[in-house]
Amino acid sequence: MAEAAKIQIDKTDGGLAALIKKSADETRSPEDTVLVWPHLVFVELISILFATVVLLFLSVVSPAPLEELAGADTTPNPTKAPWYFLGLQELLVFFDPWLAGVVLPSMIIVGLIIIPYVDPNPKGKGYYSFSERKFSMIGFSFGLALWYILIVIGVWFRGLDWSWYWPWSDWSIHMSVTAVKLVDLEFLIQDFFKMGADPVITLGRYAITSANIITWVFFLGYFAVGFTIPFLFLRSFYNKLGFIRYNLVMFFFLSMCGVPLKMFLRLAANIKYVLVTPWFKI
Amino acid sequence: MINKIWALITGTQVFRSIFRHGYPSNDANRALVMFSNVLLHLHPVRVRRGALKIRFTWCLGGLTFFFFILLAITGVFLMFYYVPDTRRAYNDIKDLGTVVYFGNLFRNMHRWSAHAMVLSVWLHMTRVFFTGSYKPPREFNWVVGVILLVLTLVLSWTGYLLPWDQLAFWAVTVGSKMAEATPFIGSAGPFGPELGMGPENDIRFLLLGGTMVGQSALLRFYVLHCLGLPLIAAIFMAVHFWRIRKDGFSGPL
Numbered sequence: 092m093a094e095a096a097k098i099q100i101d102k103t104d105g106g107l108a109a110l111i112k113k114s115a116d117e118t119r120s121p122e123d124t125v126l127v128w129p130h131l132v133f134v135e136l137i138s139i140l141f142a143t144v145v146l147l148f149l150s151v152v153s154p155a156p157l158e159e160l161a162g163a164d165t166t167p168n169p170t171k172a173p174w175y176f177l178g179l180q181e182l183l184v185f186f187d188p189w190l191a192g193v194v195l196p197s198m199i200i201v202g203l204i205i206i207p208y209v210d211p212n213p214k215g216k217g218y219y220s221f222s223e224r225k226f227s228m229i230g231f232s233f234g235l236a237l238w239y240i241l242i243v244i245g246v247w248f249r250g251l252d253w254s255w256y257w258p259w260s261d262w263s264i265h266m267s268v269t270a271v272k273l274v275d276l277e278f279l280i281q282d283f284f285k286m287g288a289d290p291v292i293t294l295g296r297y298a299i300t301s302a303n304i305i306t307w308v309f310f311l312g313y314f315a316v317g318f319t320i321p322f323l324f325l326r327s328f329y330n331k332l333g334f335i336r337y338n339l340v341m342f343f344f345l346s347m348c349g350v351p352l353k354m355f356l357r358l359a360a361n362i363k364y365v366l367v368t369p370w371f372k373i
Numbered sequence: 374m375i376n377k378i379w380a381l382i383t384g385t386q387v388f389r390s391i392f393r394h395g396y397p398s399n400d401a402n403r404a405l406v407m408f409s410n411v412l413l414h415l416h417p418v419r420v421r422r423g424a425l426k427i428r429f430t431w432c433l434g435g436l437t438f439f440f441f442i443l444l445a446i447t448g449v450f451l452m453f454y455y456v457p458d459t460r461r462a463y464n465d466i467k468d469l470g471t472v473v474y475f476g477n478l479f480r481n482m483h484r485w486s487a488h489a490m491v492l493s494v495w496l497h498m499t500r501v502f503f504t505g506s507y508k509p510p511r512e513f514n515w516v517v518g519v520i521l522l523v524l525t526l527v528l529s530w531t532g533y534l535l536p537w538d539q540l541a542f543w544a545v546t547v548g549s550k551m552a553e554a555t556p557f558i559g560s561a562g563p564f565g566p567e568l569g570m571g572p573e574n575d576i577r578f579l580l581l582g583g584t585m586v587g588q589s590a591l592l593r594f595y596v597l598h599c600l601g602l603p604l605i606a607a608i609f610m611a612v613h614f615w616r617i618r619k620d621g622f623s624g625p626l
Binding site: 123124125126127128129130131132134135138139142143146147149150151153154155156157158159160161162163165166167170171172173174175176179180187188189191192193194200203204206207208210212213214215216217218219220224228231235370371 | 397400403404406407413416417418419420421422423425427429432435436439440443459463466467470477478480481482483484485486488489491498499502503504505506507508509511512513515516519522523526529530533536537538539540541542543544546547548550551552553554555556559561562563564567585586622623
């Protein structure tokens, strides 16, 4: 088909087809491509041999651990998941299990899956580039950094009782825990504005106080403001993505940013939950 | 003399039926080897020079596949000496270190390959993102890659329980506690109890085959680790590689 089309152009265009053919020849010329055997096959062989040597070396110097026989009656302290899940386990300090162990990992997976469908930028395909795709590079690297930092903390800085241990701390004694009183955002607001603790509305088990309504406003407001600011002030960003892609990107991006934000609120202001309902707490 | 014997061997009907062309020392045979060898035909005959740069791919996808093969080989060896029975699993692992020839080496290789595969699959994904190689027409292959990444983690995690020591038992106990917290289908998750989820019918029960990590859990994890998940991963890998082959490298023109 392509050949036929080219020949047709040749009759009418006066030289354009020759140019197309020349560029096509150049990209397919023997100078630009090489035979897979030996050029690629040998690179693969060498990398495989190198990996085998490294693995053999590690296997000899660092054998697989084997602890005591499994028993439900003695719980080790701390109980750690495999290293690749320790980032998620570290999140348990800041979030309830349904978020840290189920919803956030699921959102990571779904967020990764939709990446090719929400990135309409045709540039930066097939080569390393930062300047041509700044937002996607920053967003992805941010998530990646968060993932690896949490794993490093979980592996090397968490000891007995999941307390913070420095590499030079004595890991065999319990850290003296300074009693930090964690408090829900709801009660901070209630105290600050001297609000009543009586429910304004009651929905079954859910007794909604005015402070609770304000936490909802804060929580939903975080997303509302986050969705609105780029729409108002970076309209070209919105226009490039379109309605559906924009909302998907912003939802996952803001959720990702919400994770360190909640961690910051916990560490800086001792806030346990920002939003409390009888069924779930965030 | 050696050349003559070699010519005699390679000239036989049997040899010719296995290898249909000579050693790939000239361009014709270098092309033929890609057509006639089932393993090599994952490759095209020629690639663009840019796609060969180590600093472009870092060989990470290929290495991940190699770790998978290594895990399959060492894993089959370990299966000969291991019975997924809570009464003897731990001792079988102990025997690998004391009784079985090369038992320690195979176990250690299996463990390090598993760590390496998790790491290389992450790094491979990072590389593919940084080079924008997920962009059209390769969107769906990125999705297949994410599925393979999840399968790698689940494979590694199911293997973690098999030694049946304290490390294994409690890591999986902690992990399965998470399953309990799944919204709607976990007994301790949001809206779980409202939907009638209890310890005996929720997602954790399905995962462990019981209310705690015991014999059923060990058997389930063993079957998934040795049979179910590798099979699923192999199917997705076939799709992954086939699509790379059809779409070509995303390297610069």
